[in-house]
Amino acid sequence: MTHRDWVRLDNASNIFLAARSAADPKVFRLSAETDHDVDPQLLQEALDETYDRYRLYHAVLQSGLFWYYLQDSDLRPLVTPEEQHTCAPIYQAGRRNLLFRVIHHRRRISLEVFHALTDGTGAAWFLSDLVNAYSRRRFSDSDKMLPLEDTSEADEAPLEPEHALSIDSFAHYFHRRHRSHASGSAFSRAAGPAAFTVDDSAQSSAAHRNISRLRRPAEKKVHHVRGIRTPDNRTRVVELTMPANAVLGLARAADVSMTMYLTALFFESIRISSGGLGKARTLAASVPVNLRQFFPSTSARNFFTTVRVEHTYGQGEDDLGSICKQLESQFLPQVTQEALEKKLRWFIRVERMPGLRIVPRPLKDVILGLANRHSNRGLSVAVSNLGRLSLPEPAESHVGRVLFHVSAVRPQFCATSHAGLLTVSFTSPFVETDHIREFARMLTSEGIDVTVAAERVTEDEIAEGLS
Template sequence: MPEKNRWVRLDNASNIFLAARNDTDTKVFRLSARVAGPVKPAVLQKALDKTFEQYVLYHSVLRRGIFWYYLEQSELKPKVQLETAPPCAQIYHYDRRELLFRVLYHADRIHLEVFHALSDGTGAMGFFQDLLTEYLSLRYPEVYGNVDSLDSERLQKQMEDSFAHYFRKTRQLNFAEAAQSSLQTVTKVGKKAAHWFKSTYSPVPVGRKKNVYRVRGEKTPDNRMHAIELEMPVKEVLALSRKEKVSLTIYLTALFVEATQQTAPPSATPRTITVSVPVNLRQFFPSRTSRNFFSTTHLAYTYGEKKDTLSHVCQTFQDQLQRQISPDSLETRLNRLISYELNPLARIVIRPLKDVLLKVINYFNNRNTSLAMSNLGRVELPQPVDGYVEQVYFQTAAVRPQFCMISHGEHLTVTFTSPFVETAIQQRFVRMLTERGVSVTVAANKVTEEELEGKR
């Protein structure tokens, strides 16, 4: 087991989550699995105890310093809980010492919910896979015996700050250059400082002049996420994406945008729909960290300028994504992120002021972002455990309509989350799939007052 560090500063990607979270967008995501048989809470607790012992990162609580947030190791122990609250409810409260994750169960489902400042989806998946493996080996000992599939390299590298490891060493500004940059930044004080922070943290091009469409609707009465789960055969959707010669991610993102355009009010002027798409940097760098290590790209399509077809949207997004994940583009964006940490001005600005600046940036980012999506790819567990996991799911809190996708075996799940009661976009998305021959199973949670009271 890795040696415990008393405290570590948050990685760069995590700072925005602290500033941007609110009652609606809690910055919490959920990984779920439907397993064979009803969940046994005592067995799940035993599995959690063993898995938790191996993951030092998950022992952390979040603390607030004068200049930075940081993670501090604690002696708190997690307890499995019956699911009673809405999905992705608040985890971090600044006035409490709490672990930054929770393990829930209900019927035949096991859930892991994580505050995004602790880890990203790929990083948390390692913990979740080990938890499921341990639970199922204990639940069915006559089948599994003693399964030990812990990834020793992942455990050793779990605390690594991969942003610093892969970028800070090669791209540090010398202090004179950084100081000069800081002086230039404060020349016009607030305006310049805000612009500098924005250019560092905002993936949306500064000064966008397009008419970016913003989805509006009636908020759910108690701020719970409106979650809609879709299950479908992955091969059927892959066949559609291959027909368009694009990836599964691009195809479903384009379908999402098309569904949004078709259900939006008519517009007299060209309308741009933008989508936030996170990119797992472990695809490009040999990192095994369990902490955040991703970059965010933005795809945009303007309707009313060309022949608007699904094929054209697919090809536009494919070209945009390839440009944004090119080595030069990634290096430029991530070195800019690291330069924020190294900049002398950023070092001396107190944390509350950093939070204010990042809140402002997040506000403008939200205004320039119509939709969001995330893809965790294909999940596999060691045999024979994999055969006892029937399906996996992935969802996240959302400030706008969003979908998360993940596949396991022959199945693909797409989970929509939204702060709104309305479901026109999601319904159109499903209809577009079924019209193309895809078999889709739909399930949704209750969000309106009538549904929660059992009147509907």
């Protein structure tokens, strides 16, 4: 193939290139825990099948003068045993490699992804198909097993995720121009027309006028968690597992969503473990929102935004129930379809300003990096809840826990549930785990059975594991 199809990097992905660092390479991991030791050969066969259905995952990341772009490739992925620390860097400038890896360790099948390729929902689709393809091989007679039909290029597959390279849901819903894709490659044709329109009149001047309205953190001194950095910048991971229904019952008793209940617990665990927060008494969290809930899309590419919630101690009721309700009251108005559409349209207008579009890519990276650092100053932690996952049979019957975590520049937790088990995976660039201990203690005090597993990161811990 002499000509490589390519598409510009989608709107949500650009920030990951500018914000990545040695401590936070912008990699996340989704894992499925089976009821047996994984067979690497069968897993490779399953990966080959799944990879052929997901054209997006064939992409490599390239850089041009003005933008980054995803380019189709003929590379083939190989499953590997777990040999690196979790969420090790995937993308390295100048190297032409796939933007994901599949790892096995004992009973776990893990998918690690560079966040510029896809988001948690898109990765969950890939992992679900991968684990099911593996399970069909592992638990079905080979002469009765039929491969899944390739629906990635089908004209009518409304229930199937779109795996092609070019589907950018941000462009589909929020870009102002209708573009025809009647010709070109299969994945170029897959990009649908804009569902919404944006008034072009006075767009550039309006964007200029409104730059000053970009949401900034409230003028409060936000508490930042400090600690001792882990050796060689590896991510500290601590996994908590508990009955999903029991925790959901606590959230319902507080009359809030599980995400806001867990966030309030996170705030309280940080306050207690810090000895009272000191002078900076505001805790703020970044919470990603899956836009597919509001703007139906089968694209496997990034399609999410983030909202911010906070609580300031000493300015009202500080009991757990009151914090839960305050966070919920901040969160809900930000996640209506109207609020999200207004926010995202504004950001894309700014992105498409002619003056910014001709800025060279390296300078854009600097600008985005500065904006990201400015945003980080207004945050204490980050949280992400992927929700309840279900798998097709036969995978559903042979998978217990599903786990989700990310590399982190600040303390963070990621939650997901499967088979009645909720996993809350904490990650941090620091070795300290006091806030996690308090989080687990508060749950156990409510009668929740919590099990804890921690990845070794310090020299002493690693040496202990080898002994």
